[in-house]
Amino acid sequence: MELVENVPMVDIATVQSPPVSTPPPIAVEARGMGVYYKAFRAVKDINLDCVTNKITALIGPSGCGKSTVLRAFNRMNDLIPGARVEGEVRFDGVDIYGPGIDPVEVRRKVGMVFQKPNPFPKSIYDNVAWGAKVNGFKGKMDDLVEGALRQAALWDEVKGKLRESGYSLSGGQQQRLCIARAIAVKPEIVLMDEPTSALDPVATLRIEELIQELKSRYTIIIVTHNMQQAARASDFTAFFNMDEDRAGYLVEYGRTEDIFTKPRQQMTEDYITGRFG
Amino acid sequence: MNDMRSGFHQEMVDLEQTLLGVADQAEQMVGMAVDSVCIPDMELAARVVQLDARIDRTYLEVHDRWMTLMARQQPMASDLRMMSVILHLNTTLERMGDQCVNIAKIAQVTYGLPRSERIVAQIREMGDLVRPMIRTGVEALVRRDLDEARLLPAMDEPIDRLNRNMYKEVVDCGPDAGMLEWATRMMIVSRALERIGDQVVDIAEQTAFLLTGEMMEFNEEGMAASDRNGDVP
Numbered sequence: 462m463e464l465v466e467n468v469p470m471v472d473i474a475t476v477q478s479p480p481v482s483t484p485p486p487i488a489v490e491a492r493g494m495g496v497y498y499k500a501f502r503a504v505k506d507i508n509l510d511c512v513t514n515k516i517t518a519l520i521g522p523s524g525c526g527k528s529t530v531l532r533a534f535n536r537m538n539d540l541i542p543g544a545r546v547e548g549e550v551r552f553d554g555v556d557i558y559g560p561g562i563d564p565v566e567v568r569r570k571v572g573m574v575f576q577k578p579n580p581f582p583k584s585i586y587d588n589v590a591w592g593a594k595v596n597g598f599k600g601k602m603d604d605l606v607e608g609a610l611r612q613a614a615l616w617d618e619v620k621g622k623l624r625e626s627g628y629s630l631s632g633g634q635q636q637r638l639c640i641a642r643a644i645a646v647k648p649e650i651v652l653m654d655e656p657t658s659a660l661d662p663v664a665t666l667r668i669e670e671l672i673q674e675l676k677s678r679y680t681i682i683i684v685t686h687n688m689q690q691a692a693r694a695s696d697f698t699a700f701f702n703m704d705e706d707r708a709g710y711l712v713e714y715g716r717t718e719d720i721f722t723k724p725r726q727q728m729t730e731d732y733i734t735g736r737f738g
Numbered sequence: 739m740n741d742m743r744s745g746f747h748q749e750m751v752d753l754e755q756t757l758l759g760v761a762d763q764a765e766q767m768v769g770m771a772v773d774s775v776c777i778p779d780m781e782l783a784a785r786v787v788q789l790d791a792r793i794d795r796t797y798l799e800v801h802d803r804w805m806t807l808m809a810r811q812q813p814m815a816s817d818l819r820m821m822s823v824i825l826h827l828n829t830t831l832e833r834m835g836d837q838c839v840n841i842a843k844i845a846q847v848t849y850g851l852p853r854s855e856r857i858v859a860q861i862r863e864m865g866d867l868v869r870p871m872i873r874t875g876v877e878a879l880v881r882r883d884l885d886e887a888r889l890l891p892a893m894d895e896p897i898d899r900l901n902r903n904m905y906k907e908v909v910d911c912g913p914d915a916g917m918l919e920w921a922t923r924m925m926i927v928s929r930a931l932e933r934i935g936d937q938v939v940d941i942a943e944q945t946a947f948l949l950t951g952e953m954m955e956f957n958e959e960g961m962a963a964s965d966r967n968g969d970v971p
Contacts, residue, residue, distance in 0.1 A: 688814065692814065737739065
């Protein structure tokens with residue numbers, strides 16, 4: 462990615478940064494970000510810093526725009542006709558919506574894991590190797606596949622059946638396969654959109670453990686409907702709500718332990734204690 | 739506003755109400771325990787021991803209900819802080835009851851010994867100071883009133899002073915062995931009342947935690963130590 466010159470300055474006072482004493486490295490910076498689907502404004506005025514090698518959870522009621530925000534972080538909204546993003550989303554200070562930025566290159570830096578495990582109709586091996594092949598990977602593919610499966614805590618369960626279909630795995634294993642596929646292309650950021658909502662409690666806890674292990678290598682941003690999951694699994698939590706026009710906005714962002722014990726905003730308090738409607 | 743967790747919130751209110759009842763009982767027990775020493779009155783002393791058994795039963799019952807709520811409801815934010823306060827309050831009130839029993843038992847073992855009326859007056863004064871403290875501490879919690887909670891350390895200060903003075907009063911009792919035995923045991927009564935005062939300050943600190951999300955140690959001006967740096971939320 463090339464550095465975009467003349468990046469406009471924003472009023473830093475409106476940016477919600479994690480409250481820590483020394484500024485941490487930031488992997489993703491949203492500045493005045495809004496997302497439109499044709500005339501409908503789905504989210505507005507998002508100013509958010511996601512800390513490098515930390516897990517940021519996006520929570521909020523249905524329709525508050527948290528998945529829209531997540532998709533804006535890898536330019537997936539570009540694929541939706543009539544969708545448009547305003548403001549900036551910066552990786553390492555570079556606006557990924559700036560002129561001359563290749564969305565494919567952006568998506569290579571950003572892995573994505575979806576709600577429902579979606580392995581390709583291919584072997585376990587090929588599922589992991591696919592992204593690297595497409596990117597013209599020249600190294601030892603076996604090592605890459607093993608490394609990704611090990612990082613995804615799946616290797617021991619599949620090492621004897623790498624040529625079997627990805628569909629032969631259980632739901633939890635399939636989701637870990639999708640995580641292995643996402644990290645095989647060596648992204649910097651991994652986005653997860655409700656990655657455990659289709660899984661049973663044991664598979665859910667395995668994924669949560671795995672996310673903790675992965676954060677030393679990747680910056681992870683996870684959308685979850687499950688507040689307990691956000692409390693258990695994330696380092697920072699961003700709470701979104703929607704205004705009277707149904708546009709989602711960021712209400713509060715902070716350390717997860719603060720959000721779930723002493724939120725600053727009454728709206729956050731009401732949501733996480735179940736007093737809303 | 740809809741309360742999507744009204745059942746849980748009602749159970750939490752019920753727990754708090756139960757403990758407020760225990761607090762009323764503890765306040766009465768302080769009066770009865772002090773009277774049992776000062777009059778002295780053995781029937782009152784026995785009654786304090788009986789009432790404490792009731793507090794102990796409630797303590798166990800509240801603890802069970804608290805565990806169930808935590809396991810089933812996994813509270814967060816102000817609900818989590820309230821549950822923390824409930825657990826703390828439950829323990830604090832149980833210990834207040836124990837201190838009253840300590841006083842009542844001393845009334846029993848010192849019955850018939852020669853007494854110092856100066857010390858009796860001082861014990862009574864301490865009792866008269868502790869009981870309004872309990873009322874104020876509980877009111878501050880019920881009203882969610884941080885300013886009222888901050889009054890407690892100042893109310894506790896004269897009790898601490900009287901407790902420190904008790905040693906001198908005991909020494910001044912003179913050489914009579916019976917009187918000395920009685921007076922020495924009164925130091926324990928004084929210490930028990932001083933501890934109850936401290937426990938009420940703990941309740942006030944819990945109220946502050948509930949309201950601010952910050953755990954703070956009150957000093958004599960009713961402010962957290964960190965207030966001096968302008969650091970309070």
